[in-house]
Amino acid sequence: MENCIFCKIARREIPSDKIYEDENLLAFNDINPAAPIHFLLIPKLHIDSLSDVQDIHQTLLGKMLLLAPQLAKERGCENGFRTIINTGPAGGQEIFHLHFHIIGGRDRLPGMIHSG
Ligand code: AMP
Ligand code: ZN
Numbered sequence: 001m002e003n004c005i006f007c008k009i010a011r012r013e014i015p016s017d018k019i020y021e022d023e024n025l026l027a028f029n030d031i032n033p034a035a036p037i038h039f040l041l042i043p044k045l046h047i048d049s050l051s052d053v054q055d056i057h058q059t060l061l062g063k064m065l066l067l068a069p070q071l072a073k074e075r076g077c078e079n080g081f082r083t084i085i086n087t088g089p090a091g092g093q094e095i096f097h098l099h100f101h102i103i104g105g106r107d108r109l110p111g112m113i114h115s116g
Pocket of ligand 2: 001004005006007008045046047096097
């Protein structure tokens with residue numbers, strides 16, 4: 001995708017604070033961290049959101065889920081971490097290239113979102 005910011009990061013057209021890269025996946029620190037450890041894990045393939053995944057993405061999604069805890073531990077989340085996938089406008093998604101937020105580095109993160 002020509003103008004997608006995360007595609008541009010994957011193509012190295014704009015810089016990122018990269019922490020992991022392989023053929024299919026890329027992880028980099030979030031520019032506006034919500035906790036001491038906050039990085040994003042993306043597929044290099046452009047997929048708009050979790051609402052847009054299809055059967056052909058099964059292996060890719062599996063790789064992302066397997067990699068997330070490995071990277072979290074490497075970055076210092078020994079006692080756990082939170083994985084967030086904001087999806088669509090109602091889910092608070094701002095960048096429409098699928099990404100996992102991996103957040104941790106505190107003794108305990110605040111509780112989940114409440115209704116109201
Ligand atoms: P979301 O609301 O799930 O779409 O979150 C997008 C995330 O991308 C936010 O946490 C931003 O701080 C982060 N972000 C935006 N631009 C960049 C960038 N150039 N490098 C790293 N993180 C970014
Ligand atoms: Zn993209």
